[in-house]
Amino acid sequence: MSHTQALCRFLAELNDTHLPEDVLARTEDLYLDWLASALASQGAHPIPLFERYAQKMGPSSGPAQVIVNGASTSAYFAALVNGASSHLVEQDDLHNSSVLHPATVVFPAALAAAQDLGKSGRDLLLASVAGYEAGIRIGEFMGRSHYRIFHTTATVGTLAAAVAVGKLLDFNQEQFINLLGSAGTQAAGLWEFLRDAADSKQLHTAKAAADGLLAAYLTAEGLTGARNILEGDQGLAAGMSSDAEPSKLSADLGSRWALLETSFKFHASCRHTHPAADALLDLMQRERLTAADIAHVETRVHQGAIDVLGRVTVPTSVHQAKFSMGTVLGLIAVHGKAGLTEFHERALTDPAVSSFRDKVSMTLDAEVDGAYPQRWLGRVTVTTLDGRTLHGAIDEPKGDPGNTLSRRELADKFQRLAQFSGARTPLEAHALIEKVWDLRNTASMAHWL
């Protein structure tokens, strides 16, 4: 049995009774966190473009719901718009070693299909676990070489979304094999947009969720796909990776729950900035430094951080600022935090932040790079104006599995994000939070929002 076959057998056989309580509960946490990110994007460019596209090309009503505007449409367009919206504010979750943002691709597809099929909250949770477990393993399989050029959340995300929908459609092993074939051959998404601060990140997650759903529905109709799309000579790894490891696909299925390793985002910036941000914050608090005390910050990082963040020198948009190591550290140093509000009110316009930005450099560090992507170490060296050299280090950024957010902290984050865009009042947001905590008892996801 190939690694792909073993993965597909696991996905087909996975059922409710296999899920430990902590996996079920964490899936609810991740779903809440995802919903917050989608709500926070309401009204912000480019989300209304996707809403108008869905109105033009889709049906005027349907079984699935669009989070940012409450419209009902078909499952395909709900997945598309919800996929776009949940990755905009850079607050959605991340799995470290796969460098995959699972929530923004898995949940839009799973919710749309669950609503379309009238499935229960428990079905939705199980399907989402399947999407996380498969997506994370496929991301790990594709390796670091893939991520240098390809946006893993876009490429691998298509397969993760497809798997979640396939689970809601009760696929057997054979159907999962065909599903991976049809999803994998649609996998796309390049990092090139980043240096132009272009809108492709939202296009990527929108399409990954929607294309994954499309693959699953067509597979249910009988469409066949390549049986070895991941490992084959003309497959995904052959075309888009030089360090793929097939054994990652089937390792520890059913004993290791990769979903539990997923990190919540605390800062509203690219995850590659978080280790350094936390290390700097920790150092400044410990040494009682202010921004004005600091002459220079050298961040010692992994290669992936340089690949993704190295393009941005002077950010020209709020979104690009989230990929500027100097801006993120400037917000931390000057304002003590780098949340959505700080980004929107301070990142581009506060002279103290932009002058701090120019004091920050990135250097490849062998220890940090060696630990990555399993561990995201934060290492900074600060030179003070009075001539001292100080070292900051953290081993688990806030939100990492060993330093995770409590339900109280997640609810606070949900309130901040929902109110940032005005999508929900505090009372409405509270009611929605309660609904999420009751997901496992929800008989049907139809009209859930």
Add this chain to the structure above:
Amino acid sequence: MSHTQALCRFLAELNDTHLPEDVLARTEDLYLDWLASALASQGAHPIPLFERYAQKMGPSSGPAQVIVNGASTSAYFAALVNGASSHLVEQDDLHNSSVLHPATVVFPAALAAAQDLGKSGRDLLLASVAGYEAGIRIGEFMGRSHYRIFHTTATVGTLAAAVAVGKLLDFNQEQFINLLGSAGTQAAGLWEFLRDAADSKQLHTAKAAADGLLAAYLTAEGLTGARNILEGDQGLAAGMSSDAEPSKLSADLGSRWALLETSFKFHASCRHTHPAADALLDLMQRERLTAADIAHVETRVHQGAIDVLGRVTVPTSVHQAKFSMGTVLGLIAVHGKAGLTEFHERALTDPAVSSFRDKVSMTLDAEVDGAYPQRWLGRVTVTTLDGRTLHGAIDEPKGDPGNTLSRRELADKFQRLAQFSGARTPLEAHALIEKVWDLRNTASMAHWL
């Protein structure tokens, strides 16, 4: 000005007055040929799957038409289903040096958008020329290394379709740059499905046409894309090619009409089999051989033919038989032709064909490989049962630009294809052919079918 910028300026400035008469007329020929391929697929797996998907996810009526069932829907779903259907019977056109099948991705997107926007037949033709010229140059740019793993018609096809729709939306240079970014970052499609005879080829062309259209409509709304998606460090060529040539993107714009170099398919099989098929046919006629006289046929081919056809030894489906060199040559040797009817009635079930199949081998030939992909040379060496060694050679397969099909031959092919599936009676087909020859005078493409 970069090659990409030069291409985008050409696309923006291209207008009706630039098109020579032979380009305009050939575009009508190609459109007719494309329509025939779509009609021929009516009712055949997996096309009804796409029809059902469109009915489930799309609106129940709309401005765009589905060729195989006459349904009206939104432009997105018409492009999707028409893209799937026009590549099924392996009779659609091919541009040699780019190894791109332009019609099956350009026309579905262009027709859907022209119908949606109420554009004229002349607008449709101009937009299609833009799609061909851009798509072919991008295919040549991506090089032979790309085609070894990626299905160029799927990947590059997404950009070709996008350009055609962008032209119908009257894009300026800046919008074309953004459009290429959003289309290029969706480019996907792997050859892996071929060895399993899976259905991905139809998924590829469906998605290329529909995704290209999606990119164009979102660009019109204001979505931005990477400005250097083709040539950039994290762009299409960086991720999916090792021999990209940027100068190909902007070479001879406005003086060389690449559309005129597109070949029509005479045999109903993969184009890689055509040179050998024509060389064998020519040799057998010249030497008055029958299949029973032949002990062995060695076809001397380019590497691309081995990459695509080498996977298939004993075909298990009619579609896979079109990728079996032995089966194609068996049909030629035993029945004198390899059209749709021969494939469906003989390819898998005629013992004379399958025993001939086992007499055929493929060998890499330096001369043939060196000429490819600009020229597709046919070279065969036949050993007869009475011990003779005979050589067959053709330099331009039937349907190539220097050996093209006349309007009479195209009309005959249209009738054969439309009647193969029963999609149109001879009289109906005749009326449709006349409508195509009048395309340049058609005021609006709305309700055209």
